[in-house]
Amino acid sequence: MIGWRGSTIPPSPPFNLSFPLSPNLESLDTETKTKIERKRKSFRMISETEARDKILSALRPLPPRNMSIFDALDHFAAADYFARLPLPMFDNSAMDGYAVITSDCPPGRIRPAADKRGARLRVIGEQPAGVDRKLRAAKGEAVRIFTGAPMPAGADAVVMQEDVTREGDEIVVNVDVDPGEFVRTRGCDLSEGQKIIGQGERLNATKIGLLASQGFGEVNVGSEVRAAIISTGDELAKPGEKLQPGQIYDSNLPLLQSLVRQFGAAVALAEHCRDNSESLRKTLQAAAQNDVLIVTGGVSVGEHDLVQQTLRDLGAKIDIWRVAIKPGKPFLFGQLGNCFVFGLPGNPVSAFVTCLQFVRPAMLKMMGAVDLDLPRVPAKLTVELTNESERAHYVRGRLENGNFAPVCRQESHALFGLSQSNALLRIESGELLKAGAIVSVEVWS
DSSP, X not given: OEEEEOSOSOSSSOOOOOOOXXXXXXXXXXXXXXXXXXXXXXXXXXXXXXXXXXHHHHOOXXXXXXXXXXXXXXXXXXXXXXXXXXXXXXXXXXXXXXXXXXXXXXXXXXXXXXXXXXXXXXXXXXXXXXXXXXXXXXXXXXXXXXXXXBOOBTOOEEEEGGGEEEETTEEEEOSOOOTTTTEEOXXXXXXXXXXXXXXXXXXXXXXXXXXXXXXXXXXXXXXXXXXXXXXXXXXXXXXXXXXXXXXXXXXXXXXXXXXXXXXXXXXXXXXXEOSOHHHHHHHHHHHTTSSEEXXXXXXXXXXXXXXXXXXXXXXXEEEEEOBSEXXXXXXXXXXXXXEXXXXXXXXXXXXXXHIIIXXXXXXXXXXXXSOOSOOEEEEEESSEEEEOSSSEEEEEEEEETXXXXXXXXXXXXOHHHHHTOOXXXXXXXXXEEOTTOEEEEEEOO
């Protein structure tokens, strides 16, 4: 089990991380226990790393497609993109002011506006932002210029309008002027031919703006992943329905549907299925027409856990069952036709953790991403934590102001605690983390 010590944990609700490592089989008859043990032994429990590697090696990115840059937000580039143009494309002014020749403005002390001892220059024209008027500044001349306007030939600096005194068609420069001052030189931000987007990068708003600056109206991106989500269990009722004795509301279906959409995939089907073999068979067959199928509940080895056997009856190849993490040990991965199948535990926290750790990177790879990991940040641990279990444990907690604290109860059913969390801390089996230690936490929110 996991334990902790520290005074910063909220006093209510109580923390309770002591729970069995495996289901209690003592109350079952001998034949049932034998069946369950046989099913368990058919697959060895593998490490989280081995499971993830197996999953990702089985997947390939879906075929890419062209998309307008106006629709490409949060998609992944399917190719490298290079600058067609330098940025800026020409020398231009960074300020509203006057384009001057530096040698006309000898250095001296900063002068008040009333002091007329600065350089006196004749204004020969005006250059607004837009079409280059091809003006040229000669010795003793200046050009009125505006932000973003092309620099006149001959001028090598800009004086802000606040730093000159205008007298008819002349100005008096009241400050020192350095070469290149307030001038954006051609290519200072981006060189022609420079790589601007790498294959697999997520296209956020700034990257889309960069593509637009290079004249790209379309971008080649990874394909959309279509997912089906099925929750199982006679004990579940839809939110809004009247509960019967012994029933609970189905939180997994909306939870997973929201997560999958957050990953960037499309939810093509989201259904609840009762613990009935024929009904489950039909639902799985329909769901397998998509790229990914996520089933929550019914993947373990109890008498009412029908998912694994029904998948096998349909011809599915099961590659993984049981992973050495907590919560989330009864996790399943396989393939039914061209559809990749993820069987998640029925407890909501277990479903959430396995969805983040296994389903998310798989979907991202299928969409063409190269960075498949959750963001990691360092944080100071506010309490002492120990993991005395045989599996690595993901502790749910709150990351605030650089500190990480476990939140509420940590059992796999504790949905309220999960809702108060925004980060995960992975603790290895047998590991002890002292209060005040700097740890690396995964952030999902």
